Amino acid sequence: MAIAGSGALLLTGCSAEVQRGWLPNVERDTTNHTGMIQDLWVNTWITVLLVGILTWGLMLWCIIAYRRRKTDTGYPRQLSYNLPIEIFYTAVPLVMVLTFFTFSDSTEKAINTPVDSELVVDIRAKQWAWDYNYTYQDQEKYDATVQAHLTGEEGRKAELPTLVLPVGKTVTLELNSRDVVHSFWVPAFLQKLDMIPGRTNYMYLTPEVEGQFDGKCAELCGEYHSEMLFNVKVVSEGEFLNHLATLKDGHVGEEYDRKPGEVNQLSAHTTEGK
CATH class of the missing domain: 1.10.287 (Helix Hairpins)
Structure with missing residues (x-):
């Protein structure tokens, strides 16, 4: 049993989560930061x-x-x-x-430090999904996503709302909230920033590695906070342009923000963004 236990302990060191030891489990050049x-x-x-x-x-x-010795008597000098x-x-x-x-x-x-970015994405968090407004090369496109309900089925992760970014391009993420306080967190980017109603926060970065990365809301924001997940997909510029071509023209902005005492007009449960 001792040998089996020791073997199991050693094998845990082979997992992907601990392969970098005490270092953050993130590739060094995922972004420029x-x-x-x-x-x-x-x-x-x-x-x-x-x-x-x-x-x-x-x-x-x-x-x-x-330390006090056996031969010591009384109190030491104070x-x-x-x-x-x-x-x-x-x-x-x-x-x-x-x-x-x-x-x-x-x-x-x-x-x-603000940078003159080639791509600006206005990200608007909502209970419990995300709207993405892309501005790139004089194009304005938007993707109004819906909440992903996790069922435990294999492949469900691929259906999460996806933020697509081109590799090697400077990006400004404008972080806004439509209702309550949320938090935009992509662990692989080692950056996290709150999204506060009525205030825009900014995140500047340049993705340097193609791939798909997990993202989530990191601020308790209501009943389905645990399902407020998303993917970040970093692709080539050509693939990014193809993705933009599939999106709708324009932006969905403040007109869909929740007013005091109201529910979201652009609900996370809608399918057409209306």
């Missing part, structure tokens, strides 16, 4: 682990070096303070916090 995000993640963990090892070492040294040590313990954390802030801030600014 995933590399710098991974670098920030990994370097931060290395730093805090080194600090942890140093701190644990000092604690262990103090426990051993200053010290009210040690100015050099107190300055050291104040300065080091301050430097660490400023260093972490500097690297985090520079990475965040690089990610959130």
Whole structure:
């Protein structure tokens, strides 16, 4: 039983989910930002682990070096303070916090700096699906999707609402909500941003790897929040243009947003976007 248990434990290390160890389970160049995000993640963990090892070492040294011996009598000499040590313990954390802030801030600014994008997608979240308004090369197209009801049937995932993006093209995602607070999250992109009614948030990226990636709403938004899923499909420019040709002309904008006390006019349960 011990051998079988050890073998099963070792085999879990062969799964796709853990093949990258402690690294985020995302290819480094999925987008133009995933590399710098991974670098920030990994370097931060290395730093805090080194600090942890140093701190644990000092604690262990103090426990051993200053333990009470059998020959000791009475109380040890009492010290009210040690100015050099107190300055050291104040300065080091301050430097660490400023260093972490500097690297985090520079990475965040690089990610959130607006770019002159070749493709703009106005994404409008709704209970419990997504509307995609594409603007690309003077074309305006939209895809008003419907909620996917998960039944456990194989192949159901392919029927989820799909956001299609061209590989190698700069993209601006305009994130809006038609009703309540939602959150746009594509784990493979290592980026997540809330979608707040009455406010537009922006996400800038360049997909660099073709493929299909999972997406989901990451904010509890109502009864069917768990089914508010979508796919992101990164394709060649030619395939992307073919996809646009299948969509309807124009955009579906604020006119379908929920007004206070009303239900969505463009419901996630409709099939024709009307």
